[in-house]
Amino acid sequence: MPSTCTRLDRFLIEKVRLKNKDVRLLLAQKRILLDGRHANGMNQTINKFTKIQIDENIIQNNKPCYIKLHKPKGVVSATKDANHKTVVDLLAPNEPTDLHIAGRLDFNSTGLILLTNDGQWSRKLSAPESNIEKRYSVTIDKPITQDVIDAFSRGIYFAFENTTTLPATLTMHDEYTAEVILKEGKYHQIKRMFGHFQIEVLTLHRFAIGSIVLDSHLAEGESRHLNPEEVSRAFS
Numbered sequence: 001m002p003s004t005c006t007r008l009d010r011f012l013i014e015k016v017r018l019k020n021k022d023v024r025l026l027l028a029q030k031r032i033l034l035d036g037r038h039a040n041g042m043n044q045t046i047n048k049f050t051k052i053q054i055d056e057n058i059i060q061n062n063k064p065c066y067i068k069l070h071k072p073k074g075v076v077s078a079t080k081d082a083n084h085k086t087v088v089d090l091l092a093p094n095e096p097t098d099l100h101i102a103g104r105l106d107f108n109s110t111g112l113i114l115l116t117n118d119g120q121w122s123r124k125l126s127a128p129e130s131n132i133e134k135r136y137s138v139t140i141d142k143p144i145t146q147d148v149i150d151a152f153s154r155g156i157y158f159a160f161e162n163t164t165t166l167p168a169t170l171t172m173h174d175e176y177t178a179e180v181i182l183k184e185g186k187y188h189q190i191k192r193m194f195g196h197f198q199i200e201v202l203t204l205h206r207f208a209i210g211s212i213v214l215d216s217h218l219a220e221g222e223s224r225h226l227n228p229e230e231v232s233r234a235f236s
């Protein structure tokens, strides 16, 4: 899954500070290699994960990285925080430094967090148009009525953003536990949707994003790399 594309000449001029005429000369001399093959034109497209060499010199060699992590309560979904442990602090020290989070969870929420350095993949995963289902288990402080279930499926108006949530599925397991399926991720969305009915969310746990599921053997705080099949099937 490639990241955002850019033109080879633009990359070499802007990032490597070569002059346009130097790029032309290097191309004519067949000295630029893209993923091991001779580059064939100024406007050839590359992305963040294209290996770029000029002669023996490696100019860019980023490896895509996709990680699933079981977020515990009391950890911030951020890459840096002055006061609290972040999800990135839970990763092994040798992971890439350019990771970002694909879909945050609140401080007290638990469950599946995805981290990647592939911006195109994470944007697609989070975009409402992709229709990717995010599945949550919640416990709440009051039993709910059918009206609440119906309101979730119609959408609930959020005055602050002046927008109505996309249809969401609320399935009760018993009086105080439910599963919620969202296709978007607004700030504190589930808490605010229940809050609309003066219902408090006591615990909130995300167990799936699309086809990527939190493994039962991944303990809180643990993480692992997604396998290539999980990465490519994320949208199916």
Ligand code: URA
Residues within 6 Å of the ligand: 104, 105, 106, 107, 109, 187, 188, 189, 190, 191, 192, 204
């Ligand atoms: N909705 C919330 O309110 N909190 C989360 O962490 C995720 C969804």
